[in-house]
Amino acid sequence: MFDIDGMDQASFAKSRIGGKFDEAFSFMKSSCQASNAADWKVRTLWKRILFARNCIPHQLIKAEEMGGEVGVQESLF
Numbered sequence: 001m002f003d004i005d006g007m008d009q010a011s012f013a014k015s016r017i018g019g020k021f022d023e024a025f026s027f028m029k030s031s032c033q034a035s036n037a038a039d040w041k042v043r044t045l046w047k048r049i050l051f052a053r054n055c056i057p058h059q060l061i062k063a064e065e066m067g068g069e070v071g072v073q074e075s076l077f
Contacts, residue, residue, distance in 0.1 A: 002024070002044070007059050029071075045075070047076040047077075
């Protein structure tokens, strides 16, 4: 389970002070790729705590698309 509360640096940084979205997302992507390559039975979840600043519908849709592209199986809000 990955707790990445945003879909870009601007939305992520407001919740994760000093955090870097690209690093967090890259780690999630690498984890998905490694588990798929090794044929591990790992279910990857992208959990987001929703605030007014990061629950705009187009952001949620974009985040779903981004997660699907890297192999995330489920998103939790």
